[in-house]
Amino acid sequence: xxxxxxxxxxxxxxxxxxxxxxxxxxxxxxxxxxxxxxxxxxxxxxxxxxxxxxxxxxxxxxxxxxxxxxxxxxxxxxxxxxxxxxxxxxxxxxxxxxxxxxxxxxxxxxxxxxxxxxxxxxxxxxxxxxxxxxxxxxxxxxxxxxxxxxxxxxxxxxxxxxxxxxxxxxxxxxxxxxxxxxxxxxxxxxxxxxxxxxxxxxxxxxxxxxxxxxxxxxxxxxxxxxxxxxxxxxxxxxxxxxxxxxxxxxxxxxxxxxxxxxxxxxxxxxxxxxxxxxxxxxxxxxxxxxxxxxxxxxxxxxxxxxxxxxxxxxxxxxx
Numbered sequence: 001x002x003x004x005x006x007x008x009x010x011x012x013x014x015x016x017x018x019x020x021x022x023x024x025x026x027x028x029x030x031x032x033x034x035x036x037x038x039x040x041x042x043x044x045x046x047x048x049x050x051x052x053x054x055x056x057x058x059x060x061x062x063x064x065x066x067x068x069x070x071x072x073x074x075x076x077x078x079x080x081x082x083x084x085x086x087x088x089x090x091x092x093x094x095x096x097x098x099x100x101x102x103x104x105x106x107x108x109x110x111x112x113x114x115x116x117x118x119x120x121x122x123x124x125x126x127x128x129x130x131x132x133x134x135x136x137x138x139x140x141x142x143x144x145x146x147x148x149x150x151x152x153x154x155x156x157x158x159x160x161x162x163x164x165x166x167x168x169x170x171x172x173x174x175x176x177x178x179x180x181x182x183x184x185x186x187x188x189x190x191x192x193x194x195x196x197x198x199x200x201x202x203x204x205x206x207x208x209x210x211x212x213x214x215x216x217x218x219x220x221x222x223x224x225x226x227x228x229x230x231x232x233x234x235x236x237x238x239x240x241x242x243x244x245x246x247x248x249x250x251x252x253x254x255x256x257x258x259x260x261x262x263x264x265x266x267x268x269x270x271x272x273x274x275x276x277x278x279x280x281x282x283x284x285x286x287x288x289x290x291x292x293x294x295x296x297x298x299x300x301x302x303x304x305x306x307x308x309x310x311x312x313x314x315x316x317x318x319x
Contacts, residue, residue: 010284011041016054018069027096027104028067031277047284050079055308058301061292063283069098069197071190077300080291081283083276085195087217094279095194097221100272102198108205109269112261121258122250124207125182131247132211134185135161135174143213144187150236154244157185179206182247183228188214196221203227207257211243221266226259 010032014023023029023040028049032038049065050057052072057064066079074082076092083096103109116124134148134157148164151157158181160171171177178184184203188195196215200222203210212218213230224232228246233239246252267275291297 007035007037009039010036010047011039011045013040013042013045013048013060015048015050015056015060017049017051017067018053025105027101028280030104031273032280035277035281047280055304058304061290063286063290064292065280065283067096069101071188071192071195075300077296078291078304080286080288081279083279085192085215087194094276096276097194098197099201099221102201103269106205108201111205112201113269115258115260118254118258121207121254125250125253125257128180128182128208128253130158130181131155132183132185132243133158133160133178133181134164135159135171135177136185137162138189139163141187141189143191144185144189147187147211147213147230147236148185151185151240151243154240155247175202175206178203178208181208182253183211183243184208186210186212186227187230190214191216193217200227204261209246209253209256211239220263223260223263226256226261228256 012029012032014021014026014028024038029038029040045060045062047063047065048057048060049067051066052068052070057078064079066074066082066084068074068082068084071085073086074084074093076082076090080092082090082093084093085095085097086093087095103112132151132155134144136144136159139145139162145164148157148159158167159165160167160174160177162170181203186199186203188197188199191214194215194217196218199214200210200212200218204226210227211230212227215221216231218224218229228239228242230239233242246256262269292301
């Protein structure tokens, strides 16, 4: 991207995110780069984005924007603004589910929006030689594990992740692995209104059919005709019967994978990006003192430090 020399300079940093976040190539960095000449500055940033995987953000007194891709809600005592999965109408919050990050990171919006011909989808579906798979690493997602076991009693389901692996070891490339399958078990780790991760998108990107469980309002984001929604069935038996029916009927499978990806009333991807950029702009341009420098922010800092000290004390007692 060619930077316009007239663009305003802005120094930012990302802290307490997941380990593989690329600071200078992610949804938020790329978004800001459309309006600003953005520099990563870990020492003296104008703004930090922080997530829920640590407390490095506490050392910064500049403006803070919280982002979470996890199923938890922001603590507004510590941030000037927050992005999360939640449908909440607070002035200092906007919904930005994790799947939006994923679309941007993988440059998949063109593929998701530009549909192929019926003939092309028929050729793709005809080549899918395997029934169903999953690739997961969380052993505590009991709903997903139980469904895997129940479906496996009817027809073989391959597991390429760390959990219930039955393909001779963890697969190196998840997206390549799922490519040959008609269905992918796409359960969230937890069910929470609004909480939609990348799990539903990965199979769609590979022209598979996601079997989704999690956000009961997922149809506000994704076209309900493009995936199988666990919540739409009265029982797992009924759902499994539907899967078998689709598996045995070429036309049914082709009809599903050829559907538009996003919900009919879903805000356009580019309009949504513009709205989110305006939200960040409002934080940067606000004359309000950063929350970290207010009594509320200092109280947040004290509570976090106290909580950390209590945890350390408990560990000492257990020794």
